[in-house]
Amino acid sequence: MQGQWSEAIGIIKEQLATARSRLNYATDSDMIDALIYEIKSLQHKYNFYIRLCRESRAKESDEVQ
Numbered sequence: 001m002q003g004q005w006s007e008a009i010g011i012i013k014e015q016l017a018t019a020r021s022r023l024n025y026a027t028d029s030d031m032i033d034a035l036i037y038e039i040k041s042l043q044h045k046y047n048f049y050i051r052l053c054r055e056s057r058a059k060e061s062d063e064v065q
Contacts, residue, residue, distance in 0.1 A: 005053045012046045 019042060023035040 006051045007048065009049045012042055012049065016042045016046065
């Protein structure tokens with residue numbers, strides 16, 4: 001499972017980089033707002049998957065001991 005989450009984290013990082021790049025070139029206020037919301041959403045997803053990875057690692061280390 002942790003591998004799937006790591007893969008998802010990689011995809012989200014790419015999406016964040018793309019959204020940030022698009023934000024740098026956006027000139028329309030509606031597009032700027034949309035990209036800010038997109039970046040915030042991706043940051044929340046990123047944090048969610050990071051938490052899942054940490055919990056998975058903790059659970060695996062508990063099972064080993």
